[in-house]
Amino acid sequence: MTRTFTRYFGLMPLLVALTGSAMAQQPPIKIGALNVLSGSFAAYGKSGRQGAQLAIDDINASGGLLGRKLELIQVDSQAKPDVAVQEARRLILNEKVNFLIGIDSSSVSLAVAPLTKEYKIPLVVMHAATPALTEQCNPYVFRTSNNARMDAYAAADLAAKLPYKRWANIGPDYEFGHSSWNDFIARLKEKKPDVEVVGEQWPKGGESNYTPYITALVQQRPEAVFSVLWAGDLVTFVRQANAFGFFKQIKLFEDPVGAALESIGPMGKEAPIGELFSTRYWFLQSQSPVNKKFVEAYHKKWNEWPSYNAEEHYAGVQMLAAAVKKAKALDADAIKKAFEADGGLTYEAPEGKKWMRPADHQVFEALVWGYTTPSNDYPFVVLKDITMVPEKDTVYPTKCK
Amino acid sequence: MRTKLAVAAVVLAVFPWFLHDYGLQVAIQALVLGVFAMSFNLLFRNTGLLSFGHAACFGAAGYTTALLVSKLRWSFAATLPLALVAAALVALVIGFFSVRLTKIYFTMLTLAFSQMLWAVAHKWYGFTGGDNGITGLLPPGLLGNPKGLYYASLVALVLVSGIIYIVRRSPAGYTLRAVRDNPARAEAIGISAFEYMVAAFVLSGTLSGLAGFLHVAWQHSAFPDLLYWTTSAEVIIAVILGGSAEFFGPAIGAVVLVVLEAVVRSHTQYWPLALGMVLLAMVLFFPSGVISLFQRRQREEVPRAAA
Structure with a gap:
């Protein structure tokens, strides 16, 4: 009896070590970002990418999400709906991303939105402004920036x-x-x-x-x-x-x-x-510590001042991370619930408070x-x-x- | 040739069962562009007319399907006949006014027509949704399933190839090429070059409409880009890549273009740069398309076998 006891419990540290290393080797949570990286709107895609990357670095530095690291996969939508749909499908089917984010152009946002239902994958729009996007009441589409x-x-x-x-x-x-x-x-x-x-x-x-x-x-x-x-x-x-x-x-x-x-x-x-x-x-504008810290970190990393699109992407990724933490899961329905619960998710962004209206998943802000x-x-x-x-x-x- | 075709048919028929989800999407895209390129080449090869307006036929069919489904709630497949009629009508109008002109003037006029249609789709918010397009067109049943859509596109490719083959071998096909090679002599022996060329334009445009229909079934949306000149350019690039002189050249060019794009894009954002370099190399070194790479070897083998 004692022997079996010691045998089993002697194995415990090994077991813990094994599961521990398994945790560390867990695959990263992949975020696919669709931004304009070429053509006349390329500067916006660049600042958006930089903002999102800073948020991901911040989150990874503090231990990641659900014990997993975040990884950003950035693609160029060229602001063309057809290209964006192809690239979104590649991100979903080939790169196996857990979330889609970004999107600078309205037509691209409308073209990509239906894929969220088809593949059950959440999309967080951080720039595109057409009101039509959140008027579609799409269960897995969220917008963390203003609409027009x-x-x-x-x-x-x-x-x-x-x-x-x-x-x-x-x-x-x-x-x-x-x-x-x-x-x-x-x-x-x-x-x-x-x-x-x-x-x-x-x-x-x-x-x-x-x-x-x-x-x-x-x-x-x-x-x-x-x-x-x-x-x-x-x-x-x-x-x-x-x-x-x-x-x-x-x-x-x-x-x-x-x-x-x-x-x-x-x-x-x-x-x-x-x-x-x-x-x-x-x-x-904002003298809040959140904003000061963000501006400083952004300037240090990219040697530029953060534009609105940089901040919106930073805040959007942080808000998505907040939803993931709340949901303790990655699937689309859990994320939807986390965004909608308790009267809508709120987040203290560098610019101030963001509140997501549960009904249409539109964020309101000053x-x-x-x-x-x-x-x-x-x-x-x-x-x-x-x-x-x-x-x-x-x-x-x-x-x- | 026959055994080669049989092998290709078998490979294409079982192909989807060996592909992962993303590969299947790429394969559908390649087939749809293949249908479009074959249809385009029907006109280009047999009449020598380089149309820069085939996007108009492609997009007219696509928008017809999208509008009927979104506004009148037609079932997806039921829109196909009207989509083809729309493409044929657009082709008739463009062809009627354009084939009287030759060379660059023909090309420019077809471009002007298709850009006009693009402007209509882009601006008419009340009807086409303008630059916001028409989205959420999930086709039910067979066309909504990737494997089903793959086979539908494959059938379309076979059908279009069959029609082109018949046309090529028909008296009409010979007449078209006679007009192409010597219009003055063709007119002198009583051929109405105009009628034959309009007919070729309409047939080519109608079959392009089939590709437009499949494209919308695949993308689940229609955007003004369908009608934009870049869509016409893409099909021309596919034909250049594959080689217009060879029967299946355009389809092979479409596969090369789509697969190359998928591979390059998954490694870098600089796809347009890569495309430019490939095109440059093709035009400079292999003007008759990728297919010539294989043929040269064949031609070398033939005399050796004879000797």
Whole structure:
């Protein structure tokens, strides 16, 4: 009896050592990220990738998730839905990723979303902004960044407090441009019925000559121009508008990502001063320790300041990790429950609180608006007189249950 | 030749049972592009007309299926006839106006037509969903199952190849090549070059529509990119890779292109660079396609056997 006892229990340390090493050798949790890494939006994909990588390094440094390390597999969506679907299938079937994240383009997000049901794999969208994505009530699609409707409503709430009555629009001629302007002006007219629309300009995405649009706007004499031009389009527009003295006569109201470092960086000294620019995250805004730590770590690792897309990807990965911790599992249904439970997952991000609405899996958060100002400390304009539009002003009803 | 075909048929028929899930997806993609490339080459090989507008037929069929399924709740397979009719109509209109022109002018006009269709799909939000496309088109039954879709695509490839084979050997095929090689003489002996070329364009476009239908069944979505010039370019690249002179050249080119892309992409993000280099090498060193690699050896073997 004693002999068997000692024999078995003598084996215990060996057994523990064995299982211990098995734990260490457990395969990593794989996260497949689809971002734009080529073409004119490549700067956004790069900052998104850097933000996600920093979050994964942080999590791995503190022991990983469920005893496993995280691994990021990054692919280029080229902002083309067909390419993205092929790459997403490769990530799911060949790389056996546990989650899909990222996605910068609206059409790509809509194309990839149905795969989540087909393969039962959660997708966390961190940039693409079409409201249609979270209106589909897809059980395994989550968005941890704003959508264009929230941005437009927040912009309208702010615009209603400004003295301008004569408004015009210049936006890229695709869904994002049109739906943003329609949402914005409808909400603004509700709040301020005496608003007048004097003109709409629709240059195509990737336009290189804005001259006809700028001269038309100047002739229509609006007091303020609403615009969702972004990325290279915004940079080109601003450079050409400068030449026409546009900003001397008209206030530019740049929603929702004008103050992206990917845009104001390339503008440099050509950026207009005193215009109202919005962004989803401004790295100098929050004085919270979470933000200070994030900005410092990001700058140390990548030798750049974190743009909104970097922060959104960092926060998105952290929020997904929080859901995994809560679920103690990786399967799609457990993750869904973890995101939805207790009135929706909340997370204290560098930019502030993020709350996920359980019904449609849309995160709500505050938005930053400020006036562009020259800076001695940075090679780009910074925001001053910042207004934070609180997240409650961006909430709109959903049909999802 | 016959034994070779039989071997190829058997290999292709049992292939899915040896593939993992991702390999099967790549195989379907290769077959669909193969159908498209064969259809494209029907026009190119027999008339010498280089169309840069075949995306219009491909996409018209794809969008017809997507719209019927999403708006009118048609069952997926039932949309096939109308998808083919749509592709044929688009081909008729483009062909009617374009085949009067030759060379670069023909190519540019077909490009213009297809870009016009693209613009419609891209801008008409109320109908096509614009750049947000039409998504969530999960086909039920056979077409929704990867193995089923593989066999459906294989049957399509066999069917299209059969039609092209018959056309090539028919009097109409000889007439087309006569028009291609000497239009003046063909007209002089009373052949209406215009009618024959329009007919070839329509048949080629209709069969491209079959590929468009399968593509939507595979991707579960339709986007304006289906109609964009890059789709036309892709099929031309497949034909260049495989060699247009050989009967199955385009299909082989499609397989090479798709497999190469899948392999390169899983190692690097620089697929377009790799594609550029491969194309450069092909055009410079193997202008008649990858298939010529095998043929040269064959030709060398023949005299040796005779001697």
